Amino acid sequence: MVSSWGRLRKYLFGLSAEEASFARRGFHQSQVKTRYHLERIGTTFLHGYNVALERDEPGELALKLNGIEAEFRGFAFEGAAMALTILDHLTPWRRDRLQAFRSGPGAAHVYMVHVGAGWALARLHRRLEPSLARLDPLLRWLAVDGYGFHQGYFQRHRYIEKQLIPGRLVGYARRVFDQGLGRSLWFVNGADVVRIRASIDAFAPARHSDLWSGVGLACAYAGGCDRATIEAVRTAAGLNAHHLAQGVAFAAKTRQRAGNAAEHTAIACEIICGLSVEAAAQITDDALEQLPVDDKEPAYQVWRFRIQSQFAKGVAGA
Numbered sequence: 001m002v003s004s005w006g007r008l009r010k011y012l013f014g015l016s017a018e019e020a021s022f023a024r025r026g027f028h029q030s031q032v033k034t035r036y037h038l039e040r041i042g043t044t045f046l047h048g049y050n051v052a053l054e055r056d057e058p059g060e061l062a063l064k065l066n067g068i069e070a071e072f073r074g075f076a077f078e079g080a081a082m083a084l085t086i087l088d089h090l091t092p093w094r095r096d097r098l099q100a101f102r103s104g105p106g107a108a109h110v111y112m113v114h115v116g117a118g119w120a121l122a123r124l125h126r127r128l129e130p131s132l133a134r135l136d137p138l139l140r141w142l143a144v145d146g147y148g149f150h151q152g153y154f155q156r157h158r159y160i161e162k163q164l165i166p167g168r169l170v171g172y173a174r175r176v177f178d179q180g181l182g183r184s185l186w187f188v189n190g191a192d193v194v195r196i197r198a199s200i201d202a203f204a205p206a207r208h209s210d211l212w213s214g215v216g217l218a219c220a221y222a223g224g225c226d227r228a229t230i231e232a233v234r235t236a237a238g239l240n241a242h243h244l245a246q247g248v249a250f251a252a253k254t255r256q257r258a259g260n261a262a263e264h265t266a267i268a269c270e271i272i273c274g275l276s277v278e279a280a281a282q283i284t285d286d287a288l289e290q291l292p293v294d295d296k297e298p299a300y301q302v303w304r305f306r307i308q309s310q311f312a313k314g315v316a317g318a
């Protein structure tokens with residue numbers, strides 16, 4: 001049963017499913033099937049968010065989330081992580097909700113959980129460093145990715161059209177922000193490849209590679225398009241094809257770990273990486289071997305670079 005505290009939290013902080021509608025967001029009205037698919041992702045995320053506001057006990061929460069169709073389940077876990085992070089920040093007497101969820105029933109969705117935490121940091125307008133320190137040393141950068149996605153999704157005029165970068169971000173965090181921003185382009189442009197390429201081309205060239213990496217992750221994980229569209233994405237990426245492929249490989253690993261396979265992920269791996277989902281995911285695992293600790297360059301970027309290098313050299317058949 002939902003407690004009175006849970007009902008109060010949802011009343012105070014809950015979000016309507018309407019927030020994910022293309023009409024409300026002003027996103028490009030793409031093909032009906034694509035729009036429905038991407039809107040469903042948004043509403044599933046918000047469902048997970050609202051459920052976690054009501055039920056923050058890990059086992060009970062996971063029971064509700066695991067009842068969601070496998071293909072969309074990861075988005076619900078992402079939304080739940082956003083809610084738990086917000087609650088942790090607003091209740092200083094209890095700040096272990098996200099950690100308990102991340103190390104418990106959310107472990108299979110650990111990548112999505114970190115991304116969801118980033119949504120919360122964007123909503124709360126908090127400094128990133130203290131919050132990142134509480135996350136996994138490697139995967140904490142996914143929270144910055146989530147921060148970037150949130151800003152593109154909810155404030156596209158500022159961060160996509162005006163191409164602003166949050167002043168609180170410095171150094172490598174700015175690059176990871178762009179990776180999340182690139183993911184948001186998939187939604188903002190309704191998976192329309194012509195519009196996505198035009199959006200990226202409008203940015204400074206130095207930002208293109210990270211934006212294409214984000215597009216690759218969204219294309220393979222979120223999907224919502226046909227084979228021809230994925231082929232068009234590969235062509236549009238041009239010299240950034242290996243960055244695109246790295247994003248696809250990340251998506252493959254994310255779905256493999258969670259056990260929520262999707263046909264569009266397999267097609268994206270085949271077309272963009274020239275590999276099966278399993279083989280693409282294995283590249284991300286191999287790239288973790290003897291990964292250095294953060295030094296001049298974050299270990300997360302070293303990991304990404306190793307994956308990109310495999311595709312750039314054609315080792316993976318790309």
